[in-house]
Amino acid sequence: MAPNKLPKDWKIVISSDIMDIRDGTHNTPKYVNENGIPLITSKNLKGNAIDFNKVSFISNDDHLEISKRSKVESGDILFAMIGTIGNPAIIKGDANFSIKNVGLFKKNVSIILPQFFVNFLRSSFFEKQLNERKLLKGTTQRFIPLGNLRKIEIPLPPLETQQAIVSKIEELFSELDQGIVDLKTAQQQLKTYRQSVLKWAFEGKLTNENVNDGELPKGWEMVTIENVANKITDGEHFRPPTQSDGIVFLSAKDVRDNGVSFDEPLYISEETANKALQRCNPQIGDILIVSRGATVGRMCIVNTNRTFCLLGSVILIKVNNKINNLFLNYILKSPIANQKMITVSGATAQQAIYLRDIKKIEIPLPPIKEQYVIVQEIESRLSVADKMEENITQSLQQAEALIQSILKKAFSGQLL
Numbered sequence: 427m428a429p430n431k432l433p434k435d436w437k438i439v440i441s442s443d444i445m446d447i448r449d450g451t452h453n454t455p456k457y458v459n460e461n462g463i464p465l466i467t468s469k470n471l472k473g474n475a476i477d478f479n480k481v482s483f484i485s486n487d488d489h490l491e492i493s494k495r496s497k498v499e500s501g502d503i504l505f506a507m508i509g510t511i512g513n514p515a516i517i518k519g520d521a522n523f524s525i526k527n528v529g530l531f532k533k534n535v536s537i538i539l540p541q542f543f544v545n546f547l548r549s550s551f552f553e554k555q556l557n558e559r560k561l562l563k564g565t566t567q568r569f570i571p572l573g574n575l576r577k578i579e580i581p582l583p584p585l586e587t588q589q590a591i592v593s594k595i596e597e598l599f600s601e602l603d604q605g606i607v608d609l610k611t612a613q614q615q616l617k618t619y620r621q622s623v624l625k626w627a628f629e630g631k632l633t634n635e636n637v638n639d640g641e642l643p644k645g646w647e648m649v650t651i652e653n654v655a656n657k658i659t660d661g662e663h664f665r666p667p668t669q670s671d672g673i674v675f676l677s678a679k680d681v682r683d684n685g686v687s688f689d690e691p692l693y694i695s696e697e698t699a700n701k702a703l704q705r706c707n708p709q710i711g712d713i714l715i716v717s718r719g720a721t722v723g724r725m726c727i728v729n730t731n732r733t734f735c736l737l738g739s740v741i742l743i744k745v746n747n748k749i750n751n752l753f754l755n756y757i758l759k760s761p762i763a764n765q766k767m768i769t770v771s772g773a774t775a776q777q778a779i780y781l782r783d784i785k786k787i788e789i790p791l792p793p794i795k796e797q798y799v800i801v802q803e804i805e806s807r808l809s810v811a812d813k814m815e816e817n818i819t820q821s822l823q824q825a826e827a828l829i830q831s832i833l834k835k836a837f838s839g840q841l842l
Contacts, residue, residue, distance in 0.1 A: 433839040436583045442576035446532040448496045449507060449572045450525030455488040463489035464523040468506035471513040471528065474544065476504070484524060492524040501540055505529035505547065508569040511562065514547040516540045529575045538580070542588040545595055546580060549833035555579060581837050591836050598832050606825050609818050616811050616818070623807045624760035628790050632803040646792045652785035654749040659706050660717060660781060661736030666702070668692045673699035677737035678716040678724075685729035686714065694735060702735040706742050711751050713743040715758070718778040723767050727755050741784060753797040756804055757789050 432438070441447060455465065462483030470477050484492075498504070498521040506513045508527045533540055546552055556562050561574040583591070626632050630643035637643050652658060661677075668675065672693040680687045686708075694702075708714065708728050715725040718739050736742065745751045757763050770783035792800065835841040 431838070432581055433583065435587070436581055436839055439580050439582045440576075441531070441578035441580060444537045444580075444582070445534050447572070447576050448530045448532070449575075450496050450528045450530065451492045452526075454526070455484040455492070455524075457482045458485050459483065462486070466504070466523050466525050466528060468508045468510070468513075468527045471504060471506040471515055474513055474548070475515050481523075489524045492526075496525055496530050498523065498525060498530060499533070501533035501535065503531040503533070503540055503544060503547075505531065505575070507572075507575070508564075509567060511556070511568060511570055512547060514544045516544055527569075529570075529572065531575075537585075538582060539585065539588045539592060541592045543580070545592065545833060546837055548829075549837055550830045551581070551834070551837050552578070581839075583839070587842070590842055594841055595832060595836055599829070602825060602828060606822065609822050609825070613815065613818050616815055620808060620811055621761055623804060623811075624756060625762065627800050627804050628757050628760050628762050630790070630792065633792070633796055633799055642790055643792065645796070646790050648788050649748075649791045650785060651743070651754075651787050651789060654746055654754065654789075654791065655743050655785075656746045657744040658741065658781060658785055660741045661706050661738045662702050663738040665737060666694050666698045668694055672696060674732065674734040675699075675737070676734050676740070678719045678721055678739040681714050681716050681721070681724055681726055681740060683724065683726060685726050686734070688730075688732070688734075691734075699733070699735050703733075706736055708734060708736060708742055709744075711745075713745070713751060713755055713758070715741040715743070715779065715784070717741045717780070722777045722779060723764065725755065725758055727751060741779065741781065743784075748794070749791065750794065750797040750801060752801045754789075756801065763787060763789055 450466075457465075460483055462485055464478060464481040465484045466476060466481065470481055498517055500517050500519055500521065502517045502521070504515045504517065504525065505528065507529050531543065555578065556570070559577075561577065562568050562570050563574075582588075623632075629639075630637045630646060634643040642648070666675070670693065672695050674688060675692040675694045676686060676688075677692075680689075680691070710728050710731050712728045713725060714728060714736070716722055716739060743754070745754055758767070766787050767779055767784070768777075770779060770787070832841070
């Protein structure tokens with residue numbers, strides 16, 4: 427809800443009373459090549475700006491048709507209506523694009539300044555309103571209907587006060603925003619560093635001197651994954667009947683980076699489980715790989731002695747004595763093998779890794795003693811990166827808390 431005890435010259439208004447609020451097309455136009463018109467969806471709104479890096483394109487005719495309903499102009503505000511709700515962005519300059527799954531607040535600068543409204547949409551007051559008034563819908567994927575965008579309650583001061591608040595926020599945010607940019611840049615650099623560590627490791631550069639690019643160190647060989655595994659299989663191809671208790675039955679959603687999760691398990695009968703375990707029997711130390719779905723390629727090492735069964739969306743690898751399981755886990759996460767898995771999984775929305783393909787993926791294999799040394803070198807470097815990541819995350823949380831503190835004062839009339 428909107429804040430209480432506002433200054434006397436402020437008032438609470440309903441968004442649709444002061445702005446024309448629309449949304450983009452409800453249909454999926456036919457996509458064309460990059461010579462077409464960009465179609466901006468909710469996923470293209472990031473960090474209160476439009477990201478044009480991964481957009482689809484539509485024909486000019488479709489663009490003109492969509493524009494009849496939702497023409498975007500300079501000064502308007504876009505708002506992600508599905509998935510990650512929010513990320514409001516003010517349009518600056520020409521807007522030669524169409525929108526889908528995006529809210530459109532048409533500017534009305536005689537009543538409310540665009541930047542003032544965007545700051546409100548970023549505030550905890552607005553987030554609290556979404557939750558308390560139950561403006562969000564959906565379960566697996568949250569969204570806000572157009573009708574609810576038109577019901578937003580806004581604390582509105584006179585224009586002169588709005589401008590003063592915007593100026594004060596910009597002053598307070600200037601250094602803060604740059605600090606956040608620097609922290610996120612450092613986060614990205616750490617991600618790159620982690621991948622570099624894995625790349626160096628499996629080129630032999632962490633344990634050997636003077637290794638030429640493209641050459642294997644002495645004693646190394648290229649092998650397929652099936653050469654270093656006692657078993658490569660997957661879970662049940664048909665989902666068995668579930669019940670309120672019994673043997674745990676896990677799927678792709680339960681494979682996490684740090685191990686399997688039992689937070690949201692399904693259960694199957696002991697009889698059904700015994701049949702499933704004959705073919706696919708995960709044990710501590712085994713490697714699990716998500717073979718399809720949104721998290722295809724995610725993997726972990728089984729970190730529990732607890733008995734559980736798997737759905738067919740998860741591949742199981744049991745290593746033999748030629749390879750260390752941690753070594754294989756890291757190599758599968760490295761750019762060398764990860765790119766191979768992406769290639770075999772296909773480029774469509776329905777990416778999938780098949781047993782026949784993963785068995786044939788080639789990896790570099792050093793002697794077993796060197797594998798242990800490589801794992802130690804990797805973990806030593808990655809632990810430092812993890813600590814830095816933890817500090818960056820903490821700093822970002824502190825920055826966000828400070829932002830919300832400033833916005834809270836702004837929209838309760840206490841900032842000036």
